[in-house]
Amino acid sequence: MRSFGKRGIHYFQRLNDANIPSQIIENGQNRVVEASLTLIRERAKLKGELLRALGGVIASTTLLGVPLGHNSSFLQGPAFAPPRIREAIWCDSTNSTTEQGKDLHDPRLLTDVGDVPIQELRDCGINDEKLMAIISDSVKLVMEEDPLRPLILGGDHSISFPAVRAVSEKLGGPVDILHLDAHPDIYHSFEGNKYSHASSFARIMEGGYARRLLQVGLRSITKEGREQGKKFGVEQHEMHTFSEDRHQLENLKLGQGVKGVYISVDVDCLDPAFAPGVSHIEPGGLSFRDVLNILQNLQGNVVGADVVEFNPQRDTVDGMTGMVAAKLVRELSAKISK
Ligand SMILES: [Mn+2]
Numbered sequence: 001m002r003s004f005g006k007r008g009i010h011y012f013q014r015l016n017d018a019n020i021p022s023q024i025i026e027n028g029q030n031r032v033v034e035a036s037l038t039l040i041r042e043r044a045k046l047k048g049e050l051l052r053a054l055g056g057v058i059a060s061t062t063l064l065g066v067p068l069g070h071n072s073s074f075l076q077g078p079a080f081a082p083p084r085i086r087e088a089i090w091c092d093s094t095n096s097t098t099e100q101g102k103d104l105h106d107p108r109l110l111t112d113v114g115d116v117p118i119q120e121l122r123d124c125g126i127n128d129e130k131l132m133a134i135i136s137d138s139v140k141l142v143m144e145e146d147p148l149r150p151l152i153l154g155g156d157h158s159i160s161f162p163a164v165r166a167v168s169e170k171l172g173g174p175v176d177i178l179h180l181d182a183h184p185d186i187y188h189s190f191e192g193n194k195y196s197h198a199s200s201f202a203r204i205m206e207g208g209y210a211r212r213l214l215q216v217g218l219r220s221i222t223k224e225g226r227e228q229g230k231k232f233g234v235e236q237h238e239m240h241t242f243s244e245d246r247h248q249l250e251n252l253k254l255g256q257g258v259k260g261v262y263i264s265v266d267v268d269c270l271d272p273a274f275a276p277g278v279s280h281i282e283p284g285g286l287s288f289r290d291v292l293n294i295l296q297n298l299q300g301n302v303v304g305a306d307v308v309e310f311n312p313q314r315d316t317v318d319g320m321t322g323m324v325a326a327k328l329v330r331e332l333s334a335k336i337s338k
Contacts, residue, residue, distance in 0.1 A: 012125030025125060032124045033134060036117050040064070041141045043113040048145025050107060057108045061333040062148040065115035066135055071128070071158035071197050073190055075279040077311035081325070082115055082153040084312045088319060088326035098334040099292070109337045113142060118155075128195045132162040139166035139304070149336050151329060154308030156279075157185050157197035160264045161204055167304040168209035171259035175303060176212040177204070178254060180291060181266035182220050182282040184236060186228040197309070205232035211258045216249055216294065217269035219284050239284050246290075253299040260303035263295070263335075265328055267310045267321065277314045277321025288324065295335060302336045 012025065044062065051057050063086070069079030089104070090096075096104040104110050116138045121131060139162070142150040152163050168174055179185075179201065186205070190196035194203070204210055212235065219239040221229075229236045237245050255261035268278040271285035310325040 029124050029126055029130075032121065033126070033130070036121060036134065037137055037141065040113050040116065040138050044142050044145045044148060047107070047111040047113065048148055051111070051147055054108060057147045058338045059149050059336055060108055060147045061110050061151045061336045062142050063110070063112040063153055063329070064138060064142055064150050065153045066118060066138075066155040066159045066163075067115055068118045068131070068135075068155045068159055070122070071193060071195050072156040072279060073196060073198055075311055075313065076156075077279065077313035078154055078156045078309055079118070080312050081155065081310040084315075084319070084322045085153050085307070085310065085325045085329060086112070088322040089329055091323070091326070093323075098330050099296070100334060102334045102337070104330060104333065110333045111148070132195060135159055135162035136166040136169070139163050140170050143167070143170045143304075149302070150304045151332055151336065152304070152306040152308075153329070154306055154310070157181075157200050157264075157266055157308045158195050159200075159308060160185075160306055161195070161200040163304065163306055164204050164209050164262055164264075165207055167262055168207075168259065171303060173259045174209055174211040175259050175262045176254040176300070177210045177214065177262045177264060178252065178294075178298065179213060179215045179264045179266075180217050180269035180286070180294070181215060181264075182217055182268045182280065182285055183266070184215050184218055184221050184225040184229055184234070185266075186225055186232070186234065188224075188228065201234070202228060202232075205234070210262075212254065214252070214254070217286050220280070220282050239286070242286070242290075250293045250297050252294065252297070255300035255302075261298070261300040263298075263302060263305040263332065265291070265305070265307045265332070267307065267325055267328070270324065275310075275321045275324045276316060277311055278309055279311045279314065280309075288327075291328070292331060295331060298335070302332075305332050305336065307332070
């Protein structure tokens with residue numbers, strides 16, 4: 001699996017070694033990037049026009065898939081998650097209403113602009129810095145079309161950095177972030193990769209894209225994770241004190257005085273009993289109802305969200321974690337849309 005993510009890059013390194021003029025490659029890459037953004041731009045435009053014609057919509061959740069897994073330090077399966085999550089959202093085993101009675105088939109609640117073609121871009125030798133910029137641009141294209149709001153389907157957790165950067169830049173200031181995860185993902189860099197899925201929140205805090213960062217569900221945190229947390233003023237809620245913190249976390253009020261709230265849900269915030277299909281099995285986590293209580297009771301204007309780190313290659317044969325990720329998306333959509 002490791003070679004899968006790096007294949008395109010290696011191919012282009014060989015071309016560089018063969019003295020192919022870099023301008024030829026760069027021009028071609030730019031055309032592929034433009035083509036990739038065009039489909040997202042036009043789909044977002046169409047959905048925006050549709051919703052504005054319907055009228056009366058303040059915010060409408062729009063799915064944007066980012067099938068990227070190569071910044072994971074372990075397994076790359078999250079690259080295959082977005083289509084599995086969509087399949088589970090619309091699966092006939094359950095009806096199309098959210099817990100509080102909103103209908104997912106109503107375009108005012110949920111639309112979709114498809115995936116950023118990550119593997120195709122990497123196949124053309126696009127490096128990570130450019131890839132992160134393309135993800136940010138894609139998120140901004142969604143936000144360009146009022147009343148669309150992005151809900152990003154990961155992908156490993158590295159995608160939260162370009163997503164939050166885009167939301168903050170587009171809105172013109174920092175947001176508050178609610179981050180549910182077993183891990184703080186705040187290493188300065190991990191195995192030499194500053195875009196690692198274990199470093200996304202270091203990049204976010206350095207960039208000044210968040211005023212408050214609340215991390216909930218933590219139970220695999222090193223000395224560096226705690227030190228980095230302190231350095232950036234992160235509010236780290238660890239699982240061993242969850243019973244004391246529960247009341248506070250189930251009654252959060254965020255985003256006042258900033259541009260709104262961004263919610264990042266790593267599926268491994270859940271105990272593996274609820275969600276075994278993740279790369280990093282970490283016992284002692286939140287129950288699904290704990291997570292829903294936190295999300296459903298949260299007061300704040302949610303301007304963007306992501307659901308990341310679902311790994312279909314580790315899921316049960318009946319796709320249990322896919323359904324869990326899908327329900328997170330369904331309930332987040334109900335939270336965002338209004
Ligand atoms: Mn995690």
